[in-house]
Amino acid sequence: MAVIKVRNTDEIISGEENVKEFLLNQKVLYEHWDITKLPAELHGRCQINDEEKQTVIDTFESEIKSLAERRGYGSWDVVALSEATPNIEELLKKFEQVHTHTEDEVRAITAGHGIFIIKGSDDTGYFDVELEPGDVISVPEGNPHFFTLMEDKQVVAVRLFIDSTGWVAHPFKDPEFQQS
Template identity: 50%
Template structure:
């Protein structure tokens, strides 16, 4: 389950119901879909074929369709970052630059870990530390950035309305 960490005092929210309540107060969608239905080779593999990516998307098709109806998402794909990713350190520098999007930024963590650092409604910054099975949707125009945790890997389903709306505005 996701955790929330506040930048100013390093305090955490870890209880699932409190995490959900806080994120809802920030208009951030948080859901936990779990990953138990996936074979281990689809979770632990960071060199996926197109067929394996499609298997992951198919495994979560009901949830993808449900949130897409609610939020207007039209596209779903898989992003994979790990030490096998060429220029990973350069990408992470780019991702850590604070930005926003004209669409929601919606990610479902299939494996690995990631951190969305978000500027809260009160101007206070907090991290959402994602675990496998967590979905987060950061609202459009919310200032944020993304980075990896110590394992330096994440495999995630990305959902968005249009590719243009997903482009970062720094």
């Protein structure tokens, strides 16, 4: 289950309903998918091939289509990152910069874990959302954020797009943001 840390106050928010309520107040969608649906051989594996990525999509087809219909997403894929990913450190440096998009950034974690750092309301400031398998998050378009991996650098995630060709990160310079 996701855990939230509010950077300004060091408040920790845990428990599915508490996380969902906090994120809803920040206009961020949060859901939880049943990760046990995945075939046993994919549980916890972050180095997967294209056929296994398709298995992830097939396994969560109903959840993906439901989310796509509700939110207007037209395409999706699976991304798998690990220590074995070529140039992982350079790739992470690009991720670890606050930016915005002209559409939502959606991730459904199916293995490993990652962290979204999101700019909340003025009274909340930035907060970290640590995501585990089954956690689904959608950061709204135009909302400053970035996504990165935890220390073990492993994640598999379903990504959904309105138009994947237009999904571009726009740098967001923010004097309120401080690396932690």
